[in-house]
Amino acid sequence: MESNKGILLDSGTNELELVEFLIGENRFGINVIKVKEIIQPVPVTAVPHSHPNVSGIIELRGEVLPVINTAKALQLPEAELTRADKFVVTEFNKQKLIFHVHGVTQIHRVTWDHIEKPSSMYQGLESHVTGVIQLNEQMVLMLDFEKIVVDIDPSSGLTLDRIRKLGKRERSNKKIVVAEDSPMLRKLLKETLEEAGYTELELFENGRDALDFLETASTESESLTDSIHLVITDIEMPQMDGHHLTKRIKEHPALQALPVIIFSSLITNDLLHKGEKVGAAAQVSKPDIDELVALIDQYIL
Template sequence: MEKNKGILLESGTNELEIVEFGIGTNKFGINVIKVKEIINPVAVIPVPHAHPNVEGIIELRGEVLPVINVATALGFPPSTNPAQDKFIVAEFNKQKIVFHVHSVTQIHRISWDQIEKPSDMYQGADSQIIGVVKLNGEMVLLLDFEKIVVDINPESGINIQQVQKLGQRERSNKKLVVAEDSPLLRKLLHDTLAEAGYHNVDFFENGRDALNYLENLVVNGKDITESVQLIITDIEMPQMDGHHLTKRVKDNPKLEKIPIIIFSSLITDDLRHKGQMVGAEAQVSKPDIAQLVLLIDEYIL
């Protein structure tokens, strides 16, 4: 798996690979780009007073890593065949975490436009589902692993106090466009950007909606540099991911001058080159909101 990582999103192809795994009879998925390796279960050392979703810790090649029981986090029954369980070792938000699942079946190559946004009827504000993809007549649910981690450790999420320490600023006349699929993160970004003085922000649930908005400004004869000063985008989004959005903007002569900052849990030393190849001006790993605000200041002043 390691050898294939980094191929699909090099040029913003709007494709990804997902690892399909099972919890009970349900099928779920995780982006391959988050997965370091998949191993058989090893002995887990319980930690006193740990969060109920945390089984404990393991040592893997000299690193001590937390183990999250995904079934517990989702409110599902425990495994009926623990000997067949798997540990998915993942890395995002500058941390490594082990996710205990019941099975790992296969890898699928798909396009982001195959991924449907969860319906508001069953998603809800506390949903851990970020997308639904139909494969071979079945539905695979893409989990919001960042939310699973933040539910356990809220301090690992966006912290508005980081922005408050930057001091007062007046930026209300600056127009920002934000593409972010998570309702929770859209709310957090709205609040923290407002705290930083950025009150004129349009939010979109995916890259396609953001691109349509930008292209419509051009069609309607708007001066794009006057209408939008900067774009912030996540990477993982249904319909159109942030890399493809960035590529489409930079390939459009009437949009290319807009600075783009990629704000994602997938910004690591190994993956940073992906955003560079599609033309992003800057990249910030979630949840470093203070660094994001400083970069916004830099690129729009």
């Protein structure tokens, strides 16, 4: 896996590489950027009273890491361990986790505009699916790994306590555009930003919808920055990712003055250069919502 990390060197191309894996007969995908390595399963040490979706822990190169039973987390049938099973070692949201899957097939290079948002018929607020793509005549579902983790450990998500510590403030005259594909995180972002005083929010589930809104607003206003003050964007989103959205904003004459803050589980030292290259004003790792609010204060006061 390590050899694949440098393939997508350009920023803002709206491309990604995803690792296709299996849970039973179901095909799922994870962004290769989140994957540190893929290993053969090893014996797992059970931890008393741990969450039902956590199989236990293993030691990997001096680190003790939790192993998540992905099938159980998705409420899919579990299976006996076979030679095809794999442990997918991941890193996102500043933590390393292992996901037990029933097989890894291949790596695909695709564009985000080929990934469709899930239909409301089967998505729902609690869905673990953030995108759907057809590959080799098979449907591959993009999983919301952050939601799987928050289901296990709610404290790893956005919490209002961090915002309340910042104190009361009045920000209702400041309008913010938010692009975030996860229904759960959109809801949490709305609640936490409103708690911080930012009540004028326009929320979108992908970068393309956010850009369409901004471009339309720019044609209807002589000075867009008088009516819209800042953009917050995730990186991984169907249709248009956050890096490409930022690049498009910074290339648009009427939008380029808008500060863009990237708020993503993929903010690492290895990836900061991508956000910098497309012109992001700042980059914050989820779930550091207090740091995000402090940066919003800084850029739109």
